[in-house]
Amino acid sequence: MMKTKMVLAVLTILAPLPLQARPVAPAAAQEATAKVTPERLAAAKALMDELMPPDRRDAMMDGMLRPMMANIQQGLLSNPQMAEKLESVPQARSILQAFLKEQTESMMALMRKNMPGMIDAMAHAYARRFDTQQLGELQAFFATPTGRAYMEQSMQVMSDPDVAAWQRSLMQQSMEKAQKDAQALAEKLEAAAKNKGNGQ
Template sequence: MKTMKILLPLLALLAPLPLQARPVAPVGQTAPSDVKPERLAAAKALIDELMPPDRRDAMMESMLRPLMANIQKGMLDNPEIAGQLKTVPQARSIIEEFLRNQTESTMTLIRQNMPGMIDAMAHAYARRFDTKQLGELQRFFATPTGRAYVEQSMQIMGDPDVAAWQRDLMQQSMKKTQKDAQELADKLAAAAQDKGNSQ
């Protein structure tokens, strides 16, 4: 189906967001730490200030849900995609349900992996800042301005200007993905034909 030929490469763009963490040690082993304990402790205190444990899930959702909703809207509003979806009446509702499920799966994955993400972030901060700097950062983020910054920065992806830029970028990305996917399909078809001719 031509519709799916266009959609499949685009759906890959909506795979769950990767959580970049330290390399996972083999089962039964502990990953070595290259940071000093006092710096790690200060980094963990900073993370607790940036993302209080009782608010972490809500903060991540306030940042990621608008981001993913905007990506999905940009994809479904693409004129070529929208045109293709009209040819199959049930296609749009099926795709929308798939996208909703992907969003929920991503949020569940992030919630389940939150401890690992926090640990990875603490190590990353501890490598880049010394104990004095980490303390200064923590004190800043404990101020009203620092707390306001943290709260608002998590919602930046939902800002209208940022969302408009993101949709435009998504449209450009989809056009390139469609072009690249077609070129790949053509090359594979040509290779299959060459193989058939050589037999």
């Protein structure tokens, strides 16, 4: 049972940060269904090359994801309940650290492999929401020193101390809730199994 709870907790933390689904505003919904013309798509692809230059894409993604995964590991290992469980199982901490490292490398490899598809999907998304003039203006801005600096630094935001501290706090809160939810689920399943055994 303890092993199952630990796995559930780890998997919950490794999942993406909880993002609440928000209703799409009518205007946004209309923009999202705009026709992707060849002209718009070409302009959007040019913008994507400016936002994420092909020769910098892997490094930019690496700079964003590695700090995030490091925060996840630190938040996970510093959680009091998880720390207690790890201390009760010999070598559990080193096993978990190796697992998280493997997951980070696996995620990075998966992102690199699927980068072309992501760039193409984003180009289509931009093409639906902006016309050729707007896309050209965006490209012109991001070609400026300020625009380039913004893109480079925006990918490093997760490593900022304040953002990292907030993320670790959020992960710890999320983990505590996940552990309680996992306990409640285990109890419900156990009760259901007992009821079935009693013929109810």
